[in-house]
Amino acid sequence: MTPRRxxxxxxxxxxxxxxxxxxxxxxxxxxxxxLKSPGDIISVPPTFIFTPTLDNYAALVIGEQRGQYSSTRxxxxxxxxxxxxxxxxxxxxxxxxxxxxxxxLARFDFPLKGALAFTFMSFRFVPFIAFVIPLYLVYQQLxxxxxxxxxxxxxxxxxxxxxxxxLRSFFQEIxxxxxxxxxxxxxTWFGVLTRVILPLSMPGLAVTIILGFIFCxxxxxxxxxxAGRQTFPVTVGAIQFISYEQVLWGxxxxxxxxxxxxxxxxxxxxxxxxxxxxTMGAVK
Amino acid sequence: xxxxxxxxxxxxxxxLVTTQAPPPAAAQDSEALAYxxxxxxxxxxxxxxxxxxxxxxxxxTESLLPLIPQFRALxxxxxxxxxxxxxxxxxxxxxxxxxxxxxxxxxxTAPIRNWGYVIPDWILPLDGFxxxxxxxxxxxxxxxxxxxxxxxxNRWSGKIGGGIGEGPLYSIPVLSETYILAYRKDIxxxxxxxxxxxxxxxxxxxxxxxxxxxxxxxxxxxxPSVASIGTGFISGLKSxxxxxxxxxxxxxxxxxxxxxxxxxxxTWVNMVRESGPPNWANVQWYDAMEAFTAGQAGMIADADFxxxxxxxxxxxxxxxxxxxxxxxxxxxxxxxxxLSTWALGINKATKNKDAAWLFVQWATAxxxxxxxxxxxxxYNPTRSSVFNDPEVQKVMGSWGNGNYxxxxxxxxxxxxxxxxxxxxxxxxxxxxxxxLHEIYFQKMSAADALKRADAEIDKxxxxxxIRP
Numbered sequence: 001m002t003p004r005r006x007x008x009x010x011x012x013x014x015x016x017x018x019x020x021x022x023x024x025x026x027x028x029x030x031x032x033x034x035l036k037s038p039g040d041i042i043s044v045p046p047t048f049i050f051t052p053t054l055d056n057y058a059a060l061v062i063g064e065q066r067g068q069y070s071s072t073r074x075x076x077x078x079x080x081x082x083x084x085x086x087x088x089x090x091x092x093x094x095x096x097x098x099x100x101x102x103x104x105l106a107r108f109d110f111p112l113k114g115a116l117a118f119t120f121m122s123f124r125f126v127p128f129i130a131f132v133i134p135l136y137l138v139y140q141q142l143x144x145x146x147x148x149x150x151x152x153x154x155x156x157x158x159x160x161x162x163x164x165x166x167l168r169s170f171f172q173e174i175x176x177x178x179x180x181x182x183x184x185x186x187x188t189w190f191g192v193l194t195r196v197i198l199p200l201s202m203p204g205l206a207v208t209i210i211l212g213f214i215f216c217x218x219x220x221x222x223x224x225x226x227a228g229r230q231t232f233p234v235t236v237g238a239i240q241f242i243s244y245e246q247v248l249w250g251x252x253x254x255x256x257x258x259x260x261x262x263x264x265x266x267x268x269x270x271x272x273x274x275x276x277x278x279t280m281g282a283v284k
Numbered sequence: 285x286x287x288x289x290x291x292x293x294x295x296x297x298x299x300l301v302t303t304q305a306p307p308p309a310a311a312q313d314s315e316a317l318a319y320x321x322x323x324x325x326x327x328x329x330x331x332x333x334x335x336x337x338x339x340x341x342x343x344x345t346e347s348l349l350p351l352i353p354q355f356r357a358l359x360x361x362x363x364x365x366x367x368x369x370x371x372x373x374x375x376x377x378x379x380x381x382x383x384x385x386x387x388x389x390x391x392x393t394a395p396i397r398n399w400g401y402v403i404p405d406w407i408l409p410l411d412g413f414x415x416x417x418x419x420x421x422x423x424x425x426x427x428x429x430x431x432x433x434x435x436x437x438n439r440w441s442g443k444i445g446g447g448i449g450e451g452p453l454y455s456i457p458v459l460s461e462t463y464i465l466a467y468r469k470d471i472x473x474x475x476x477x478x479x480x481x482x483x484x485x486x487x488x489x490x491x492x493x494x495x496x497x498x499x500x501x502x503x504x505x506x507x508p509s510v511a512s513i514g515t516g517f518i519s520g521l522k523s524x525x526x527x528x529x530x531x532x533x534x535x536x537x538x539x540x541x542x543x544x545x546x547x548x549x550x551t552w553v554n555m556v557r558e559s560g561p562p563n564w565a566n567v568q569w570y571d572a573m574e575a576f577t578a579g580q581a582g583m584i585a586d587a588d589f590x591x592x593x594x595x596x597x598x599x600x601x602x603x604x605x606x607x608x609x610x611x612x613x614x615x616x617x618x619x620x621x622x623l624s625t626w627a628l629g630i631n632k633a634t635k636n637k638d639a640a641w642l643f644v645q646w647a648t649a650x651x652x653x654x655x656x657x658x659x660x661x662x663y664n665p666t667r668s669s670v671f672n673d674p675e676v677q678k679v680m681g682s683w684g685n686g687n688y689x690x691x692x693x694x695x696x697x698x699x700x701x702x703x704x705x706x707x708x709x710x711x712x713x714x715x716x717x718x719x720l721h722e723i724y725f726q727k728m729s730a731a732d733a734l735k736r737a738d739a740e741i742d743k744x745x746x747x748x749x750i751r752p
Binding site for chain 2: 037038039041042043044133136137140145224225228229236239240242243244245246247
């Protein structure tokens with residue numbers, strides 16, 4: 001190896017390390033905070049050597065009051081379960097409605113196709129407040145307020161346009177010839193979709209599902225206005241650690257880390273698809 | 285594989301079961317019920333009805349939750365609740381009130397919030413409930429036990445620009461806060477720094493702390509929002525002007541350009557720039573409180589009850605080292621600190637009004653409020669019997685060697701709601717706070733920045749139809 005090449009290697013390694021630090025540091029900080037006691041958390045300069053405690057995690061599950069340092073009853077396990085139900089349900093519903101729509105928009109010709117596609121997209125860039133007050137009123141009347149089904153429906157504003165547009169572009173990537181070959185072999189349009197298009201767009205599907213799930217998981221404003229105590233997801237749950245006279249940073253950090261776990265696990269599981277999906281169609 | 289799975293389900297089960305508050309011991313329960321049953325009213329007159337209570341995340345709220353089964357046993361009324369931190373709570377509450385859906389029957393509010401709710405007729409006056417012997421046993425409830433000034437602050441005639449303490453009572457106070465000066469007694473003594481009695485002395489004390497002890501001389505809220513105005517800053521300004529000045533004049537025009545206001549603002553902002561924390565422009569209430577608790581500042585002019593945190597040895601580095609004093613006075617020698625209370629009110633759109641009142645009466649009864657303070661740090665109490673309870677006195681009396689109690693009691697003599705009553709208080713406060721930033725970053729002189737803020741305030745109040 002020439003000295004010049006090793007210099008390049010060192011440079012790359014340093015850049016990678018800097019990028020890694022930049023990405024991981026916030027998580028590391030949250031992790032440290034979640035293991036600290038209240039005194040260590042607010043100490044200036046920040047302490048890096050301290051007696052770690054799991055109290056913050058314990059408080060998430062049981063909620064308790066110790067001495068003068070009061071904890072809260074955050075109902076965290078319920079919020080966590082709610083997040084999984086609502087986000088999972090929203091993504092499934094979006095797929096059920098989005099796959100046929102995306103297929104139609106990608107492969108069929110019909111009047112007002114462009115306008116329709118754009119209308120779907122427009123839901124993405126209208127501010128949430130334009131929807132949320134009318135939804136609040138309608139939900140109160142229909143009994144959808146503070147229900148899982150109501151929230152899953154409302155979350156379609158987040159996931160459905162996104163699902164349709166993502167899948168549409170993935171479907172368009174698949175050469176028309178494959179589709180026609182399948183038709184010659186006797187497939188109906190539904191057969192083409194389920195036997196050819198969907199298997200070929202697995203990476204695209206994986207990316208759509210993961211990103212959709214993450215968008216839902218992170219949603220805050222819709223559940224704040226449309227959910228109640230019984231259906232709050234973790235995002236609204238995590239702010240419950242801001243009280244009137246103090247902020248329970250340690251418990252909030254623990255809640256944040258636990259909340260991030262499902263997204264992390266899902267992303268790791270489909271990592272190779274994500275990379276393929278994100279770069280698919282980059283050179284065309 | 286079998287064992288771990290069993291562990292897992294056991295763990296999940298524990299999680300689900302223990303999130304429910306454990307039922308209070310039966311003996312304690314019946315003793316408590318006996319206390320409430322002394323009231324000569326029929327607690328069960330609204331039996332079977334349901335209420336949803338909208339609450340701010342707050343020590344008082346924490347104290348109520350375990351007691352809700354007790355309320356159900358007493359009244360047969362079903363109670364559900366929703367708790368959110370302040371900002372999110374008021375967003376959600378505004379949505380409910382403005383649509384008149386009556387989702388929340390009982391709400392947690394404050395005098396300055398009521399101004400926005402009374403004019404559109406969203407909340408109920410409570411005097412009717414209080415004077416109805418079917419609904420309230422006045423002798424048992426003992427409204428006179430509440431500090432008169434705190435009750436008065438929850439009355440409003442509905443007249444924009446005045447009328448605090450007159451007219452209907454819109455909410456019952458459950459916590460009071462006034463604004464005082466907390467300072468590091470150890471540092472002040474070590475470097476022979478005088479406890480400030482004027483704003484100029486306060487700036488000088490801040491300078492000396494920074495120079496000698498190497499920490500910020502003072503910490504204060506600094507984000508460009510109304511929250512940065514309403515505590516120490518406005519209290520100091522009201523005192524500086526001997527309570528002869530308000531942010532709006534008699535014609536409801538912006539009055540920030542008044543020379544006294546300009547002078548005070550200049551001194552305050554210079555003090556914060558020269559001796560305050562370097563990140564002042566981003567400091568929230570908890571940043572300021574925590575910086576002082578962590579020993580990073582010599583003074584803080586903010587809510588009195590933050591002392592509960594300063595004096596908590598499990599997290600504070602300054603427990604036992606804090607002195608408490610009134611904010612600097614004006615030429616008249618008196619302090620006029622601002623005052624706020626958290627309070628319970630009733631949504632006009634609720635269907636079960638009597639049930640809602642029974643809840644308010646129960647939640648603000650002497651025993652309930654005493655429990656909130658003793659068990660859940662609900663400082664400062666609003667009933668004088670709770671304030672003077674020996675146990676409560678022991679806790680608060682230990683802060684600053686008794687100095688805390690004395691300071692708060694003296695402050696309450698003259699403290700009053702500093703803001704001019706009008707529904708656009710938040711927008712006015714935001715404009716005001718932004719002008720402090722312009723002065724802090726030296727984009728404008730104090731006189732120019734405040735004059736410009738006044739013009740903006742005039743425009744906002746005109747648009748809102750408050751001023752012709």
